[in-house]
Amino acid sequence: MKVVVACLCALLSLTWATSCPRVFNLGGNDIGNHQTTKAGPHSSVEELETNDKLGELLLAIDKVFGTSVCYWVDSGTLLGVYRHADIVRHDHDVDLGIAEVDYENAWTLLQTLDSSMYSVENWDLKGEKRHLRVYSVKSKTNLFADIYSYTVSEDSVAHPWSMSGSFDDFFPLRQMKFSRVLTQTRAKNGVCDTDKLVWVPNRASRLLEQTYGQDYMTPAKVFDWSTMSYVSRNGDMPNHPLVSLVMPTHQREQFIAKSLELAYRQDYPLLELVIVDDSPVSLLERGFGPLFDSYRAKGLSITYEHLPVMVSLGLKRNRAVQLAQGEIIVHWDDDDFFRPHRVSSQVASLINGEAEITTFDHRYYFSLKEMQFYLLQRMENWGPHLGTLAYMKRLWAPLELNLVTGISFPNNSVAEDFYFTEKAIRAGARIKVLDSDGSHVYVRHYNTWNFELRKDSKSYAIEEIDVPSFMPMCDMHFYNSLDVETLKRSSTPINHFANEDIDWDCEDLKAKSQPSSQYSFQYANYFRGSYLGIYSSAYMSGQYIRNSAQYVGSYSSSYSSSGQYRRAAAKYRSQYRKPSSVVKSKLRECVGGNKQVNFANDECEQTVAAPAVPASLGQPDVATPVVMEW
DSSP: HHHHHHHHHHTTSSOOOHHHOOOOSSOOOTTTOOOOOOOOOOOSSHHHHHHHHHHHHHHHHHHHTTTSSSSSOOOOHHHHHHHHHHOOTOOEEEEEEEEGGGGGHHHHTTTSTTTTTTEEEOOOTOOOOOOOEEEEEOOOSOEEEEEEEEEEOOOOOOOOSSSEEEEHHSSBBBBEOOOOOTOOHHHHHEEEEEOOOEEOTHHHHHHHHHHHOTTTTTTTEEEEETTTTTEEETTTTOOOEEEEEEEEESHHHHHHHHHHHHTTTSSSSSEEEEEEESSSTTTTTTOOOHHHHHHHTTOOEEEEOOOOSOHHHHHHHHHHHHHSSSSEEEEEEEEEEEEETTTHHHHHHHTTTSEEEEEEOSSSSEETTTTEEEEEEEEETSOOOEEEEEEGGGGGGTTTTOSSOOBBBOOOOSHHHHHHHHHHTTTTTOOOEESSSEEEEEEEEOSOOOOOOOTTOOEEEEEEEOOOTTTOHHHHHHHHHHGGGGGGGGSSSSSSSSSSOOOTTTTSSSSSSSSSOOIIIIIIIIIOGGGGGGGGGGGHHHHHHHHHHHHHHHHTTTGGGGTHHHHHHHHHHHTTTOOOHHHHHHHHHHHHHTTTEETTTTTTEEOOOOOOOOOTTTTSSSOOOOOOOO
């Protein structure tokens, strides 16, 4: 074969590419059994987007070359693909090799690239045909691909500025996976297609050892959390404590595969996923076992537990944290979208000791019902997006221990995360609220937190936007394929109301840089006025608020001995910012006169007949919670 190839290289009338030695599979030599590892955290969203641009550049060149140019990934790019099936984090270019005989053909084909995306330069300054360069036009930094033209002979393949070796070191070329999910990545069998292949030299490990030394598989730099950058190793080992992603779920089968995929795509290198499911039928019985096993085989640890009865969201969170092995807990909602750097960006402040809790602010929303993205900015009276909590596990303690220094989630399914956060802050925990750069997209459908986005809200400013540039095509394909109406069945869990002990005025949870506004019915009344969970389908309507007041007015005196009167007073006191004495006095005055209280003006108003108590409810009291023994 060597003689044949040498002859072909000598005969300019023949095209090298038609006889370029390649093997169109993943097997062979040191590549067949090769295992890759995660490349590590992106130091910033800019580095994430830089790596994305480089990946797109690599695949654009691969596509335009096709089978017409015999190319392979080279030098630092080969190192990234061989180690991680990805780009080395701190790289700013792509390195490729071609045979010298293909130089003119490569130059011609590269000029067919989309000129709005890429520009091509011929660096053939001395007629040596050694170097082509392709720039990514739209990148904020100077990103490019260097294409080195090698001299190929019967005995050697060489380039004065890059790798060199024997003919057998380079040929036949083989294929390796390049698994980075990019914006143009398409869907395959319902998930993002990560089976993209690029060409590598035959004996890649030998060439890498010759170029980078025997420890080429050990990165020369480690991630420094204090500077959020890669620094020289100097004998230091990476500091990556185990992070546990905790995911309570209930009848959300449509989201499970995507949620696992997004967890696996995280750039944080040491993760486990803990799933606590109280659906009527377990995910294992529904056939998800092989999917779990496939991710375990790829290095994602998964713990799954199915509960025999339906419980509140708070109890599921407690169980998930109890099962978690990590030092750090990250809430992983099964239906939301997370970019690859979500976990790394949140745990940085925890690892550095700057805070014990981090969370994202509200920013990107996506309505499945409308297939519409929104950009949201909260006002002072909204808390941050506590569905994205990350915290040190030591803050949490099981309910039965009742420790002063340990806090559990309450037996509720609304604002249980607010309760936990507020109590932790009161106990001395520090919180850092992060600006969401798309790390988290809140997906709206028939959610547990059931409210409608309104453009006239006094709690937030909202703006319709196009699909964000960071959203991969394959993920949008997934959301487009969902049957949204079937999600209704998972929207109302047990104890669908907030704990009455929440202090909603926690300063650390208020927006710091936005103007105050009138207190929000969209937020506060949903949490504070959802009296006994009645009329849940109309939580956000004014009629519900009026009905709730009538219900309290008509029944509170009858059930004061059971504590119902006190709870009603507490809810009104919290809702309207009134002193306890004023609330109780007005309730007695108005209820005694068969009227309801208008706390907006502290007047008693005539009431219509109170709504009937639903027969299924019996007495107007909170249902007995389900108690689980673990």
